[in-house]
Amino acid sequence: MHMLTNLMAQQTIWQLPEGSRVLLATLIVLGAFVLILGLVPVLQTLPPRGRRAIIVTVTFLAGLFFAAEFFLPVDWTAIFPKDDPKRNFLTPAIQPAQNVLQIIGALALGLGTFGLVRLHLRNAVQRRAQWGYSIVLLVSFVVMATLSILNTLAEKEIVERGPVLKRAFSILFDYTLVQLDAAMFSLIAFYIFSAAYRAFRIRSIEASILMFTAMLVMIGVVPLGAFISYTLLGLPEGASPEGANFLTQLEHSIGLPKIADWVLTQLNAPAQRAIEFGVGIGGLAMAIRLWLSLERGVT
Amino acid sequence: MQARTQTLWQRILGIDRRWLYLILFVNIVTFLVAPIRMPASVSPPVQKFHDEIEKLQPGDLVMISSNWSASTLAENQPQLEAVITHLMRKQARFTIISIEAQSRDISYRLAERVTKEKGYQYGEQWAHFGFVPNLTVAIKGMVTDLPGTIKQDVRGTEVSKLPVVQGVKSLSDYKMIIDVTPSGTVPIWISYSPKNVSILYCPTSVMAAEAYTYLDSGQIKGMITGAKGAQEYEQLLTVVGLGTRFMNAISFSHVLIIVFILLGNFAMFMNRLQQRREG
Numbered sequence: 001m002h003m004l005t006n007l008m009a010q011q012t013i014w015q016l017p018e019g020s021r022v023l024l025a026t027l028i029v030l031g032a033f034v035l036i037l038g039l040v041p042v043l044q045t046l047p048p049r050g051r052r053a054i055i056v057t058v059t060f061l062a063g064l065f066f067a068a069e070f071f072l073p074v075d076w077t078a079i080f081p082k083d084d085p086k087r088n089f090l091t092p093a094i095q096p097a098q099n100v101l102q103i104i105g106a107l108a109l110g111l112g113t114f115g116l117v118r119l120h121l122r123n124a125v126q127r128r129a130q131w132g133y134s135i136v137l138l139v140s141f142v143v144m145a146t147l148s149i150l151n152t153l154a155e156k157e158i159v160e161r162g163p164v165l166k167r168a169f170s171i172l173f174d175y176t177l178v179q180l181d182a183a184m185f186s187l188i189a190f191y192i193f194s195a196a197y198r199a200f201r202i203r204s205i206e207a208s209i210l211m212f213t214a215m216l217v218m219i220g221v222v223p224l225g226a227f228i229s230y231t232l233l234g235l236p237e238g239a240s241p242e243g244a245n246f247l248t249q250l251e252h253s254i255g256l257p258k259i260a261d262w263v264l265t266q267l268n269a270p271a272q273r274a275i276e277f278g279v280g281i282g283g284l285a286m287a288i289r290l291w292l293s294l295e296r297g298v299t
Numbered sequence: 300m301q302a303r304t305q306t307l308w309q310r311i312l313g314i315d316r317r318w319l320y321l322i323l324f325v326n327i328v329t330f331l332v333a334p335i336r337m338p339a340s341v342s343p344p345v346q347k348f349h350d351e352i353e354k355l356q357p358g359d360l361v362m363i364s365s366n367w368s369a370s371t372l373a374e375n376q377p378q379l380e381a382v383i384t385h386l387m388r389k390q391a392r393f394t395i396i397s398i399e400a401q402s403r404d405i406s407y408r409l410a411e412r413v414t415k416e417k418g419y420q421y422g423e424q425w426a427h428f429g430f431v432p433n434l435t436v437a438i439k440g441m442v443t444d445l446p447g448t449i450k451q452d453v454r455g456t457e458v459s460k461l462p463v464v465q466g467v468k469s470l471s472d473y474k475m476i477i478d479v480t481p482s483g484t485v486p487i488w489i490s491y492s493p494k495n496v497s498i499l500y501c502p503t504s505v506m507a508a509e510a511y512t513y514l515d516s517g518q519i520k521g522m523i524t525g526a527k528g529a530q531e532y533e534q535l536l537t538v539v540g541l542g543t544r545f546m547n548a549i550s551f552s553h554v555l556i557i558v559f560i561l562l563g564n565f566a567m568f569m570n571r572l573q574q575r576r577e578g
Contacts, residue, residue, distance in 0.1 A: 095447060098440040105432030109400075148404075156455030173404060181369035181401075189552065193323045194316045197559045201567055211564075215557050221527055222550040226340035237340065257340040269511035276512060 056293040063291035069094055117141065147172055213263060220260025229255035308570040311562065319559070326555050330547040337547065338534060344514055345531040348499050348521025349385070351475070357390035359474040360467065362496075364434075364484065365406035366399045371481040371503050377529035377542035378501040379406065379479045383413050385536055391474075392463050396428040396437070396449075398484065403430035406479075407453055426463045427453045434484055438491040441470045471495060481506060489518045501528070 043051055069090040120134035128134075151169045154161035202208045219225040229235045240252035252258070289295050305313070341349075355361070363382065367375035386393050395410055397403040407427045419425055428449045431437040440448030445467055446459040458464060466472070471493040478485050479501040488498050497520045500510055504525035513519040523532050526549060529542025 095440060095444055098436045098448065101433055101436040102431065102440075105436070109432060151404075152453075155453055158455070174408070177401075178369040178372065178405065182372045185370035186373065189327075190320045190323055193552075193556055193559070194319045196556050197314075197319060197563050200560045200563065202564050211560065215560070218553045218557060221342075221524075222553050223337035223339040223527075223530070223546055224550040224554060227337050230340065255340075257342065261342060264508065265511055265515070268508050269515055272509050273512040273515075276509070 052293075059293055060291065065090065065093075065097065144172055144177070213267075216256065217260045217263050220256040220258075220263075225256035225260065229257065306570065306573060308566045308573065311566040312570060323552065323555060326551055327548045330551045331544070333547060335547055336543065337550065339527070339531045339546065341531045341535060342524070342528070344522035344524065345528050345535070346521075347514075348523055349532065349535045351497060351499060351520045352382075352385050352389060352391075355386075355389045355391045355474060359389075359391045360464070360472065361386055361391050361393040361475045361477060362470065362473050363393055363395045363406075364476065364478045364480065364488065365395050365397050365402050366434075366478070366480040366482055366484055367405070367503075368399050368401035369405065372405075373541075373545060374503045374525040374529070375479050375481060375501065376409065377526055377533070377540055377545065378523050379409060380413055380540055381523070381529050381532045381536060381538070381542065382477055382479065382501065383410060384417075384538060384540075385532075387414065387417050387419050388536075392424050394426045394428055394464060397430050398432070398434040398437070399482075400430055403427075403453070421454075422452075422456065423462050426458075426461050428458070429453045434487050435491060438470070438487065442491060442493060443469060445469050445472075469493070475499060477501065483509070485510060485513065485519065489513060499523075 043054070046054070069088065072088040072090065117138065120137050122128075123131045123134035124138065147165070147169045150159060150165055151161075151173075153159045154165060200211055200214075202211060219228070226237075230237045235255045236248075236252050237255065238252070240249045244252075253262075286295075363379070365375075365379060367379075383393070395406050397406055407429075410425065410427065411421070414421070414425055429452065431449075437448060445464070446457070449458045451457060452461060470476075473496050475497050476488055476492055477499045478488055481503040483506065485498065485500050485502070492498065498518065499521050500513070500519045501523045502510060502525070504527065507522065507524040507528075510519060510522055514522060523529060526542050526545045529540065530546040531542075533540045533542050
């Protein structure tokens with residue numbers, strides 16, 4: 001027990017000792033690599049039921065780790081009096097676990113890139129329909145990736161940022177990618193305009209209420225709403241003075257920006273809160289289903 | 300043949316969408332270049348945002364979470380520029396982090412430009428922590444051990460050696476978090492960040508409606524909504540930035556949409572009336 005307490009106080013269970021850190025880390029990475037390479041054929045030879053059992057167990061244990069770390073009594077000192085009272089025995093493992101999750105997230109990016117390149121390479125090699133676009137994608141991908149990597153290395157002062165690299169990256173990133181991306185998204189404004197014109201029809205009382213509310217908010221939130229209310233109509237801006245009569249209070253409340261703010265804070269917010277409660281409870285149920293592998297698709 | 304028998308109202312109802320696109324395009328271009336400046340009425344969330352930053356003392360540390368790519372540049376860029384301008388005025392130190400791969404470069408280059416204009420020193424007064432692939436994991440990591448989670452900044456310097464975050468152990472050492480984003484990232488910051496750190500929010504207009512609940516509860520201390528919020532903020536800072544330049548076009552586009560919705564409804568009623576009369 002004494003040894004265990006000491007180990008926990010030093011956090012050496014989850015973190016590598018200072019001395020031979022590089023060697024140990026390399027050995028662990030290589031060991032994990034060999035283990036995974038060995039596991040793949042084993043998993044493939046297993047029948048689906050066996051594979052499912054492994055996935056279900058790993059998922060459950062991973063979920064249990066985070067739940068246990070969160071829910072276990074914080075005051076661990078009742079058992080280990082010399083330990084830090086703000087943590088339990090799993091707390092030091094959280095940081096390495098976060099690092100593992102970051103690595104998995106980064107691997108997912110790599111996997112996505114690999115899938116994309118493989119698909120378009122196959123399109124180009126087999127000259128499938130519209131293979132020309134695949135060539136454009138692959139060339140753009142290679143050029144952009146090369147320049148981005150070089151630019152990042154230059155930022156870290158590993159390679160020199162010459163005028164050619166600076167100019168080439170700027171042309172591709174600032175003047176091509178960013179502009180194309182922004183232009184693509186801005187097209188939505190045109191679709192919204194066309195869709196609003198065709199779809200926003202007063203066919204029922206509910207549709208009428210929705211339409212007039214939307215119009216009030218649309219005008220109320222932009223400077224034109226303030227201009228119409230306070231400059232053209234001469235309504236008073238700001239809050240009404242204390243003890244003002246009903247008419248004065250009304251004058252201070254009917255400016256378009258005030259109405260828009262009222263709709264957003266008094267009508268929209270409660271509705272959003274209700275939706276978020278529903279989504280939260282649904283999310284919790286879904287998380288439990290995923291943790292216990294009750295969702296379909298766990299093979 | 301059928302087109303000739305169409306009434307005026309039917310023609311209005313069936314107007315080719317390309318005409319609508321052209322009208323909107325002309326409207327946007329006209330009001331982008333027109334030298335009209337309409338002052339905005341500063342909305343309460345923007346005022347709260349401004350007041351919260353005004354409370355900062357020189358040297359206070361702020362984390363900016365910049366998660367936008369070029370697609371929402373028109374809304375998020377004016378916000379980020381205005382926020383950095385204000386932070387520099389208050390002599391606050393700030394660090395930027397991105398969970399969007401493209402945003403890592405966009406926000407770094409933008410901050411580099413804006414800070415260079417005002418002589419703010421990289422590493423001393425601000426730094427960029429680069430891209431992290433998973434926000435939840437990153438926040439949880441930063442709450443326990445910030446230098447251990449981030450490790451290096453974009454220039455490859457170890458975070459523990461950056462003067463701007465000297466002595467910083469975790470996110471609790473920050474005064475404020477500002478989330479500039481088109482995505483639903485603010486609930487993650489609210490859920491996992493330390494309770495002593497106030498959160499400010501810069502969403503795109505379409506995301507703002509969801510955040511009013513957090514404003515009500517005080518979990519968000521202020522909000523700049525899209526380019527419109529940026530214009531209001533620029534007005535408070537007495538600068539003319541992108542928000543101010545964009546707002547005329549946005550204002551009159553809203554008017555145009557409303558006019559056309561009314562026109563469409565009017566044409567629908569007139570068309571129905573005419574059909575009834577003709578039996």
